[in-house]
Amino acid sequence: MRIGIDGRVLGRQRTGIGNYIHGLVQFLPQVGPEHDYFFYSNREIDLPVSGKRVNEQIDRAFCWCPGSIWLRGRGGSLAHRDQLDVFWATFPILPTGVPRGVLKLVTVYDLVWLRFPETTSNYALWVQKIWARKAIEKADLIVTISRSTMEDLVRELGVPERKIRCVYPGVFERYTPHDRQQAAEYMSRKYSVPPRYMAAVGTVEPRKNLKLLVEVVRILKSTGQLKCPLLVVGANGWKNSPLFRQMRAAGLTEDEIRFLGYLPDEDLPYFYSGADVFLFPTLYEGFGLPPIEAMACGTPIIASNARCMPEVLGDAAILEPPDGAQRFADAILKLRADVNLRHAMREAGLRKAEEYCWQASAKQLLGLIDNGINQGEAYAKY
Numbered sequence: 001m002r003i004g005i006d007g008r009v010l011g012r013q014r015t016g017i018g019n020y021i022h023g024l025v026q027f028l029p030q031v032g033p034e035h036d037y038f039f040y041s042n043r044e045i046d047l048p049v050s051g052k053r054v055n056e057q058i059d060r061a062f063c064w065c066p067g068s069i070w071l072r073g074r075g076g077s078l079a080h081r082d083q084l085d086v087f088w089a090t091f092p093i094l095p096t097g098v099p100r101g102v103l104k105l106v107t108v109y110d111l112v113w114l115r116f117p118e119t120t121s122n123y124a125l126w127v128q129k130i131w132a133r134k135a136i137e138k139a140d141l142i143v144t145i146s147r148s149t150m151e152d153l154v155r156e157l158g159v160p161e162r163k164i165r166c167v168y169p170g171v172f173e174r175y176t177p178h179d180r181q182q183a184a185e186y187m188s189r190k191y192s193v194p195p196r197y198m199a200a201v202g203t204v205e206p207r208k209n210l211k212l213l214v215e216v217v218r219i220l221k222s223t224g225q226l227k228c229p230l231l232v233v234g235a236n237g238w239k240n241s242p243l244f245r246q247m248r249a250a251g252l253t254e255d256e257i258r259f260l261g262y263l264p265d266e267d268l269p270y271f272y273s274g275a276d277v278f279l280f281p282t283l284y285e286g287f288g289l290p291p292i293e294a295m296a297c298g299t300p301i302i303a304s305n306a307r308c309m310p311e312v313l314g315d316a317a318i319l320e321p322p323d324g325a326q327r328f329a330d331a332i333l334k335l336r337a338d339v340n341l342r343h344a345m346r347e348a349g350l351r352k353a354e355e356y357c358w359q360a361s362a363k364q365l366l367g368l369i370d371n372g373i374n375q376g377e378a379y380a381k382y
Helices: 016-025 067-081 122-138 147-157 180-191 210-222 241-249 265-274 289-296 309-313 325-337 339-353 358-375
Strands: 002-006 036-041 054-058 086-089 103-108 141-144 164-166 198-201 230-233 257-261 278-280 301-304 318-320
Touching: 002 067, 016 289, 016 358, 036 067, 067 122, 086 358, 103 122, 103 358, 122 147, 141 147, 141 358, 147 164, 180 265, 198 265, 198 289, 210 230, 210 241, 210 257, 210 325, 230 265, 265 289, 278 289, 289 301, 289 309, 289 339, 301 309, 301 325, 309 318, 318 325, 325 339
Parallel strands: 002 036, 002 086, 036 054, 086 103, 103 141, 141 164, 198 230, 198 278, 230 257, 278 301, 301 318
Antiparallel strands: none
């Protein structure tokens, strides 16, 4: 097969979607060496694979153009030029003019634009309301990253179940336990932070619900039980200024909550491993990779019980309501006081993380594509 892939998400500073595609892509030529892969973008990308059947197609003449508009306008002619059998929309936007007979595969991560529109920027909301909805309608095959998103597509948009499949993310090999004290000391030396800390990962934006963690830290500080700061890793998103106003109003400074920004991939395993606890209070996720990565590093998890987190984390994490600051604080104190609980959660987390494998996911994805090509009308448009 000749498989075209929207490679725009494969930048050097990747977040959740980019990491998901990066993880699958690195194994595609290994599990499907007989196929040709074409990666399209109008900006430089960081491909994790190479070889004579891997083709990086950077449309430099249009590097000035917003990526979504570029893909809509140019993707169809590129698919025609390269005589594709499959076009994989790694973000739910399909080009116009994809030739008839090309299998259109669309990956849908979540329906945050529909379920929590207030947590999405105006531009992202506009793009997804118009183009994501159209891509979902026109797709021959839709792949989601959790069963929860599958159910949302059926319930919210009436998508037939026959055209949806779930392909879970995996865990990168770099996420493995390090000695907690040594990892914490590494973080302390490199980033000038205390050698004991609580950890969180997520773009500083409303959906990640970091305001709950501000309240958690305030509660712990007010009762004299804040023994270490909270370190937050992640790029700044939108509407983050209210979060910092909330911190100031709570009397909190960088001594209690520190935002480290984007961390390179090689430092994240040390960040996870060195933490007392990993906190993930999200309002809504399609999957949520950070808590699985933290589990793979042996760190106990306290997460929200929001959509898909029970599915993804099972009984290997403490799950609390996304508006339950006091319950998060109580769970932190419980973990701190009970060494047996910490050990049990570490072991349960390590076992859970082993369930997610990039190689198996890539093989599953190629199997779905091959089945879609062979059956032709199996994923007919509705």
